[in-house]
Amino acid sequence: MAGGPSGTSEGVSNASLVWAIVMSAFAAFGGILFGYDTGTIGGVIAMQDWLNVFGQFDPTGQLGKDTNGMYLTTSNKSLVVSILSAGTFFGALLAFPMGDMVGRKWGIVCSCVIFSLGVGLQLDTKWATFVVGRVIAGIGVGLVSCLVPMYQSECSPKNIRGLIVGLYQLAITIGALLAAIVLNSTKDEQSHAAWRTPIAVQFAWAFILGGGMLLLPESPRYLLHKGRVDKARRALARLTNRPADSLEVEADGTYADCFKNTKLRNGLRTWTGIMLQGWQQLTGINFIFYYGTTFFQSAGIQNPFIITIIADVVNTCMTIVGINLIDRVGRRRLLLIGATGMMVCEYIVAIVGVTAGKTTTGDGVNQTAQRVLIAFVCFYIAFFATSWGPVAWVVTGEIFPLNIRAKGHVALRRVQLALELCDRPNGVATAGLKVKVFFIWGSTCLGCLIFTYFFIPETKGLSLEQIDLLYQESSIINSNKYRKKMIAESETHAHHDKVTASHDESLEDHPANVEKV
Structure with missing residues (x-):
């Protein structure tokens, strides 16, 4: 090896x-x-x-x-x-x-x-x-x-x-x-x-x-990034099996490079990361965990604090399931499944809430409607926890090339945090919509589904360097087919050179060795 x-x-x-x-x-x-x-x-x-x-x-x-x-x-x-x-x-x-x-x-x-x-x-x-x-x-x-x-x-x-x-x-x-x-x-x-x-x-x-x-x-890649320039470029060139003066091993970049339409498609990657984090906020999950108690109270549910605890338990347990599925099912597929599941659950919550949820029984509230609301809110949280919760962090952590990785993370976090800043105060107002707010979240989850289909590639099993190649040589929709081809052929060159698996040792497979550089 x-x-x-x-x-x-x-x-x-x-x-x-x-x-x-x-x-x-x-x-x-x-x-x-x-x-x-x-x-x-x-x-x-x-x-x-x-x-x-x-x-x-x-x-x-x-x-x-x-x-x-x-x-x-x-x-x-x-x-x-x-x-x-x-x-x-x-x-x-x-x-x-x-x-x-x-x-x-x-x-x-x-x-x-x-x-x-x-x-x-x-x-x-x-x-x-x-x-x-x-x-x-x-x-x-x-x-x-x-x-x-x-x-x-x-x-x-x-x-x-x-x-x-x-x-x-x-x-x-x-x-x-x-x-x-x-x-x-x-x-x-x-x-x-x-x-x-x-x-x-x-x-x-x-x-x-x-x-x-x-x-x-x-971080081994940071050590390369901050080492002697010539030595760092040679090391990274060997890592990617590319010439030392190629674009892919460029050791530095600017904020402007994050949005340029280069061969590496940096602009597409940056906007994908920004929009992915933005759509994650628009799933409505923050509404549940910041204002869930207020919502459950307004829906007439008794013991809203206990329901909040249940929601936290569901979120934690299903996240454990989700992180074990990421490298098995794949990033793109999980996001598609999660968006579909959240959309269906939220529309059901909204429809039940404005119909059966308004009716009363001898006890003053419709117990059946309450149970349906609680159940589908939990199903919604489960779909989020197995998909958009962990997968968004994974995708945004791996789609940027080394030369703009730090700046790309900063750019997408700016937008995500700006959305959070707007979302949290609005939560007080949207809580006033009561169960109708789930019509909004269901519609935004439809947006998540459409966005994933057109903008999120499948990167399961690829090294960070192979992801660079994927963006150069494949469309988003056909990314899974090209991914399988790269893995089958151990492909690491932009010009489709094929090397044996023994030469496809990427940096993340042996980070301890990098410190010897």
Whole structure:
């Protein structure tokens, strides 16, 4: 078996493969930071003691009926929930310079420090300090959410890259579930500990991620990217089986290169990543997890908090199923199946809600309609968790060529976070539509289906370098056929040169060897 960029002829040891998996899988822990905050803030702002500190008193008795007259204005509620996304937007802006200047590894470590500072500020009892803390924590989350999938894609073996990168989405769902558990255990406290404890737990997540990354090596592709230019180009040329002066091994790029219609089709790739993350937000999943309790209450469902817990459990369990399907079923097929399933479920929820959901029984509510709503909301979450949840991270982590990978991630995250920033405040308004809002989400899922068919190629089992070739030589619709041809013929050249499998050792198959370069 041929050696890697290090030039050795000993091949890939099992230890190297295992280490690559450990490196990329552990980085997924970064999703805990994002998921836990997502699940925490909605519960924190509903706690009696938090409202006593930051809320207002309504002497008329019309507001805050369950919190002794204390309430949070709609504008402040939108601000405190969505301001994290403002921070993550700026964090994404900083991800490229930090990731390229200090590296993927140290960029993640620095992100954890920034995040911890923001968490600390949220323990204060002043409104301005709390909000600033949300922004700073958001910057840390934005950095992590860009750098972690990048690090994973560059380190993970190609045959399980989908599963490894999908672990980031699983970590997000686990974070949300942990938040629900912690909130449930502290919600009845009659002191600042009720909300300070769930917030302070985030120090632990940052410490585990940052401390663990200190023990892991840097991304091998980043080492090539920042090494001596001539040596890095020769190494990457050997990696891709292409001339050292070819476009594919160019070691640097600009933001403008992300949108140019080059031979590598950078523009198509960048817009695909941007639109994919945008469509993921438009599936309506944030509405469920940020405003699900409000929606379930408005639908007349009893014990909405328990239903939210059930939704978190479904999300976590089905994400585990999803990440195991990515490298078996394929990216494109899973996205098509997921979009179709979500669309059907959401239309059913909407139709049942505006018809049978309006009828009443002797108990005052239509129990059958409630059960149908809950069931199909859970089915909808299951379809999302097995497809658009993890697969979106995988696709956006692997479609960019090395020279614009960091900048491409930043570009798509800017748009995604801008959409989140708009979506969260609107959630307060769309919650007022009650069950009718699912007509909107069903229609956007139809858009997800159409977008996937025309813009998402099948990349299952391909190295990052073969994905470059796929974009050059195949159409999107015929990508699966061309993918199978490349794998069967071990094709790595743009001019259809065929080499044996022993010469198709890509960088991700032996990342440990790269550090010897």
